[in-house]
Amino acid sequence: MLIDGCGRELTYLRVSLTDKCNLRCRYCVPPEGVKLLEHADILSLEEVLRVISILTSMGVSRVRFTGGEPLVRKNAISLIQKVANLECAPRIGITTNGVLLDDYIDYLVYSNVRDINISLDTLDPAVYETLTGEDALSSVMRSIQSCLVNGVNLKLNVVPIKGINDENIPSLAALARDYNVAVRFIELMPVGCASCYEGLSNDDVRKKLSEVYGKESLCETEGGGPAEYVKYDGFTGNVGFISPMSHSFCDKCNRLRLTCDGKLKLCLASPECLDLKALLRAGASDEDIAEAIRDAVKNKPVRHGMRFTDDRNMIGIGG
Numbered sequence: 001m002l003i004d005g006c007g008r009e010l011t012y013l014r015v016s017l018t019d020k021c022n023l024r025c026r027y028c029v030p031p032e033g034v035k036l037l038e039h040a041d042i043l044s045l046e047e048v049l050r051v052i053s054i055l056t057s058m059g060v061s062r063v064r065f066t067g068g069e070p071l072v073r074k075n076a077i078s079l080i081q082k083v084a085n086l087e088c089a090p091r092i093g094i095t096t097n098g099v100l101l102d103d104y105i106d107y108l109v110y111s112n113v114r115d116i117n118i119s120l121d122t123l124d125p126a127v128y129e130t131l132t133g134e135d136a137l138s139s140v141m142r143s144i145q146s147c148l149v150n151g152v153n154l155k156l157n158v159v160p161i162k163g164i165n166d167e168n169i170p171s172l173a174a175l176a177r178d179y180n181v182a183v184r185f186i187e188l189m190p191v192g193c194a195s196c197y198e199g200l201s202n203d204d205v206r207k208k209l210s211e212v213y214g215k216e217s218l219c220e221t222e223g224g225g226p227a228e229y230v231k232y233d234g235f236t237g238n239v240g241f242i243s244p245m246s247h248s249f250c251d252k253c254n255r256l257r258l259t260c261d262g263k264l265k266l267c268l269a270s271p272e273c274l275d276l277k278a279l280l281r282a283g284a285s286d287e288d289i290a291e292a293i294r295d296a297v298k299n300k301p302v303r304h305g306m307r308f309t310d311d312r313n314m315i316g317i318g319g
């Protein structure tokens with residue numbers, strides 16, 4: 001078991017496979033772009049597998065691949081297959097923009113990927129292109145259909161932003177009316193270039209949805225995660241709310257993050273981390289690395305108090 005300094009059990013790891021992305025979402029990538037890491041500074045897939053193997057042997061039971069866009073990392077699927085075959089195999093998820101997902105869905109399902117989150121902020125093709133820089137909404141919709149056909153546990157993540165996609169909130173929620181998916185609204189966090197935009201609080205989103213879909217009824221929370229789920233009359237799936245800005249859930253945080261350059265981040269909002277790449281490349285044994293992790297997590301911040309002090313953009317952290 002991996003326990004931090006305030007007794008929280010750390011069971012969930014988010015792994016950023018790359019800082020590259022095939023979209024340029026305005027709130028994630030600054031207009032001037034980001035300076036990409038040198039190839040040598042990025043963990044090899046063997047190094048990523050080794051870190052995951054060490055952490056799963058220490059009690060991490062869920063691993064989610066993210067990025068950048070995880071599906072643009074060459075051989076991501078072969079890594080995921082190896083993770084699925086680890087002795088302490090975790091439950092595996094992936095967070096993707098969905099643009100390439102349709103090409104890989106069969107491999108992911110075959111590799112036991114049970115949880116797929118697709119980020120989708122609008123159903124309007126013109127807004128999608130303005131927000132992401134690409135005319136790719138139809139590819140994402142195809143991927144959603146493939147997930148539904150394959151029966152994966154599908155969640156659609158929406159970040160509502162004033163003046164950009166706030167008009168699209170009811171139509172996005174309607175996907176949970178029509179399909180067996182969870183549509184989750186995530187409050188915009190002021191990370192890097194996102195601080196130029198104004199997000200909506202989930203209290204406002206809920207008010208908007210109740211005006212359209214009527215009274216919400218609360219559902220059981222899933223897997224102890226930060227989302228609160230509700231259902232509206234006649235809905236097949238659930239609607240979820242992740243509210244890091246208006247409702248802190250640090251006291252229940254069970255997360256660690258591995259950035260693609262090998263930093264084990266202890267908290268999304270703060271720069272504190274353990275440089276695992278340095279240890280891996282200095283020839284540390286698995287036991288040495290496990291010991292260093294056990295020591296580092298003692299300093300996982302108690303809470304972030306909404307102060308985002310890491311100067312990376314979300315694309316470099318792995319949201």
Ligand code: SAM
Nearest residue numbers: 067068069095096097119157188189194314319
């Ligand atoms: N490319 C993948 C994708 O689009 O899902 C994975 C990486 S992306 C950084 C992961 C998630 O972070 C997306 O759902 C995105 O909307 C969310 N995100 C990015 N910046 C954010 C911010 N400032 N506040 C809240 N969520 C953010």
